[in-house]
Amino acid sequence: MLYLLEPKDVEAGLPDFIKVYQAPAERVVRWAHDYLCQPHPALGREGPVCPYTEPSLKRGLFWLTVYPGPDPKLEEVSAVVARYREWFLELEPAAGKETEYKAILILFPDLAPARAPGVIDALQAALKPQFVAAGLMIGQFHAGCQEPALWNRDFRPLRSSVPLLAIRHMVRTDAAFLIKDAGSLASYLRRFGGDVPGKLLPVVRDAALRFGLEDPEA
Numbered sequence: 001m002l003y004l005l006e007p008k009d010v011e012a013g014l015p016d017f018i019k020v021y022q023a024p025a026e027r028v029v030r031w032a033h034d035y036l037c038q039p040h041p042a043l044g045r046e047g048p049v050c051p052y053t054e055p056s057l058k059r060g061l062f063w064l065t066v067y068p069g070p071d072p073k074l075e076e077v078s079a080v081v082a083r084y085r086e087w088f089l090e091l092e093p094a095a096g097k098e099t100e101y102k103a104i105l106i107l108f109p110d111l112a113p114a115r116a117p118g119v120i121d122a123l124q125a126a127l128k129p130q131f132v133a134a135g136l137m138i139g140q141f142h143a144g145c146q147e148p149a150l151w152n153r154d155f156r157p158l159r160s161s162v163p164l165l166a167i168r169h170m171v172r173t174d175a176a177f178l179i180k181d182a183g184s185l186a187s188y189l190r191r192f193g194g195d196v197p198g199k200l201l202p203v204v205r206d207a208a209l210r211f212g213l214e215d216p217e218a
Contacts, residue, residue: 002083004063004104007032021066024109024162028064031160032057044151052168056101061093063104070110077123081106081138081165085131088167099169108163116142116163123165131167132187137174139166150176175200179207186213 005014010025036053043049056062065084067077088104111119124140131138140147141160149155150173172192178184185207196204196216205217 002065002080002087004065004087006060006063007057010064018066018068021068021107021109024107025064025066028105028107028160028162028164031162032062040155040157042149042152042155043157044149044155049157052101052103052171056103059098059101061091061098061102063091064107065104066107066109068110070112070115072108072111072119074119074122074126077119078127081123081127081167082130085134085136085138085167088136089134100171102169104167106165106167108165111142111163113143113163117144120163120165121145129183132170132178132184135170135187135191137166137168137170137177139168141166172197173200175204179203182211182213185211189213189216 005025007029010022010029013019014022014025032053036050037048037057039047040049048054053062067080084104084106088102091102093099093102108116108120120140120142124138127138139158141158142163143159143161145156145158145160147156147158149157170188170191172195175188175192175196178188185204188204189208194216201216205215207213208215
């Protein structure tokens with residue numbers, strides 16, 4: 001069964017069929033407010049850790065759901081995440097600038113910290129090509145996530161006490177995360193073309209030329 005919860009649903013108390021996950025759901029909502037919406041001295045730039053979270057929360061476009069079980073099977077989770085991806089695309093707003101503020105967080109509260117890298121990172125890597133091709137991003141968050149910050153490679157911004165995957169729309173500043181393979185970069189350039197942020201343009205241009213793609217400065 002697919003379902004989505006808003007933070008206000010968590011605050012009011014989860015329904016009986018997922019009541020056992022009240023505490024981790026509350027932790028994620030607090031983490032969104034107290035971490036993602038706030039600046040961090042190690043981030044390497046001004047502004048909140050995630051500039052889209054506060055607008056998402058204010059607009060009612062921030063949803064959570066839970067995938068239960070301590071030993072999730074990658075094939076089964078992938079199928080469920082694919083269904084949430086399709087639902088995400090159908091959720092309003094379905095077009096325009098406001099789509100940038102939509103987010104679905106899929107929580108894995110039963111997953112032990114030691115298992116999280118092997119599950120969450122593996123799922124993110126396997127699903128990323130499908131998401132990027134659709135103009136979406138899927139992010140991995142867990143206590144030991146090693147993905148570095150964009151402007152400070154020593155900072156690890158994607159750490160959360162509750163393992164989760166986050167679905168959102170691709171934005172212009174995602175360029176730096178999509179230059180490792182030709183398919184991802186090509187999907188990015190189809191959407192943003194010459195509208196690459198100035199600070200990221202040199203690395204995007206170098207990657208495009210390396211992969212034989214169209215020069216974004218052309």
